Amino acid sequence: MAGGTETKAAEGELKRAVEDLQRTFQVYCEANDERLADIETRASDDVVTGEKLARIDAALDRQKRQLDDLMLKGRRPMREERDELRLRGVSLEHKAAFDAYVRGGGEDGLKGLEQKALSVGSDADGGYLVPEETETAILTRLASVSPIRAIAGLRQVSASVFKKPFSISGPQTGWVGETAARPQTNGPTLAELAFPTMELYAMPAATATLLDDAAVDVDQWIAEEVETAFAEQEGAAFINGDGVNKPRGFLDYPRVDEAMWSWGNIGEVASGAAGAFPATDPADRLIDLVYALKSGYRQNGRFVMNRRTQAAVRKLKDGDGNYIWQPPATANAPATLMSFPVTEAEDMPDIADGAAAIAFGDFRRGYLVVDRTGVRILRDPYSAKPYVLFYTTKRVGGGVQDFDAIKLLNFRA
Incomplete structure (x- = not known):
């Protein structure tokens, strides 16, 4: 029950992070449109609008990093899942011997196990698997x-x-007539x-x-x-x-x-x-x-x-006036650029x-x-x-x- 409650809470946190990022991007778009309008009317950037855009841009970066951290945290298996994996496929004997080596330096258990496995676990400079x-x-x-x-x-x-x-390159091919000779291809x-x-x-x-x-x-x-x-x-x-x-x-x-x-x-x-x-x-x-x-x-x-290049790309629009960079649509989705995913x-x-x-x-x-x-x-x-x-x-x-x-x-x- 506790694991299910934690999972629901994590999903809710992820959903809120995505929604916050999308709202911030809408504010960013409005501020950038205001900056572009200033350029058209005054032929220069308004300092106040530029500073506002920079602050929103920094907030976007922070929210994107927070979302990435939450997604990474959500991928880590819960304790119950790790225990189940141990019981199903992982050598508990090896784990116990390794635990004894790490905590106290006892090597006997690992030496015996890795010799039985026909693997050299330790040499002169050593180390164990x-x-x-x-x-x-x-x-x-x-x-x-x-x-x-x-x-x-x-x-x-x-x-x-x-x-x-x-x-x-693949083998060379060619067209031939029905009765023509078939020359050898490279x-x-x-x-x-x-x-x-x-x-x-x-x-x-x-x-x-x-x-x-x-x-x-x-x-x-x-x-x-x-x-x-x-x-x-x-x-x-x-x-x-x-x-x-x-x-x-x-x-x-x-x-x-x-x-x-x-x-x-x-x-x-x-x-x-x-x-x-x-x-x-x-x-x-x-x-x-x-x-x-x-x-x-x-x-x-x-x-x-x-991240800095992505900040520059966020300001770009297509021929119809739409921003070509878009924030993640869902918790597990990446940001996109012209509908292609973006890796930071x-x-x-x-x-x-x-x-x-x-x-x-x-x-x-x-x-x-x-x-x-x-x-x-x-x-x-x-x-x-x-x-x-x-x-x-x-x-x-x-x-x-x-x-x-x-x-x-x-x-x-």
């Missing part, structure tokens, strides 16, 4: 709070490098893509009092401590990473004008103005970006940009001359995140006494897997 429940919890939270991971393709591997062949062109996994670590610290408290769920604590650290590092690498000891971000690949696109490059559309949208028909550049993507990708397309990624660049501040594409097909199976933890009670450090590591890689599935809007003339 965390229980399956904790690993799943960490990966679930990363998908929720790391924006690119949440929309990209995902693959779990057991090797250090994942290699994937990709067919750039085979498809294949490219081999390699995605090495790199080590990502977090090192939360706990006091002896925390570990001695039997009421503390250590698995849950570790997952919550490392989720933010992992997500921040991943979010930056999946966008801007150079591939050296980290995944390669989609903005690190060579970029060319869409008219000259070829495999291995990311296609760009120019905004038409240095560091800005053009003064005339600015929304048309977003339409150009959308239709630079082939229809097979476009049906699953989404925009990716940071703070590691995207701001609008500036030569900056690719907006990406559009089918990221599920375009970008691949590779996770090596297993999250490891090494208990260190010596380096930072009186604290106990938990050196938690996972291996992750990433890179573009289909160069035709992602397009960029570059703010250049």
Whole structure:
């Protein structure tokens, strides 16, 4: 009964947050219309109206973040659901042995279990595999709070490098007469893509009092401590990473004008103005970006940009005078831009001359995140006494897997 009451309360809170955001956006639209009217009549922005719009814009950002936090909180399983998962599929024996290791450093239980499983749980520098429940919890939270991971393709591997062949072009074909000879056609062109996994670590610290408290769920604590650290590092690498000891971000690949696109490059559309949208028909550049993507990708397309770029886009209208950015219609829906969902990624660049501040594409097909199976933890009670450090590591890689599935809007003339 308590769980049902909590669920209803959370749903009510989400509904109120969505309604508040929609009301604030209506006020924002009215203020921006007033600003545009001032420009038409006075040929300049009214300072008071501009400040009012900036305040409403900041309120929109705050309400959107609050809504995102509520949605993330709602995705976390309740205690009863976690217990049910444990009973159905998770090794309670492994969890108990891991709990003993984390709390007191006892390794005997884990050594025996992982030897029986024919896995090397600890070597000279060591670490033990965390229980399956904790690993799943960490990966679930990363998908929720790391924006690119949440929309990209995902693959779990057991090797250090994942290699994937990709067919750039299919076999050649042709028309022939009924009795004409059938000449041999060329085979498809294949490219081999390699995605090495790199080590990502977090090192939360706990006091002896925390570990001695039997009421503390250590698995849950570790997952919550490392989720933010992992997500921040991943979010930056999946966008801007150079591939050296980290995944390669989609903005690190060579970029060319869409008219000259070829495999291995990311296609760009120019905004038409240095560091800005053009003064005339600015929304048309977003339409150009959308239709630079082939229809097979476009049906699953989404925009990716940071909060400041989204604030600039909120002011744009289509040819009929309608705002092209719209707030979420329901609790679990994203904001939309020209009816396509918007993913907010703070590691995207701001609008500036030569900056690719907006990406559009089918990221599920375009970008691949590779996770090596297993999250490891090494208990260190010596380096930072009186604290106990938990050196938690996972291996992750990433890179573009289909160069035709992602397009960029570059703010250049």
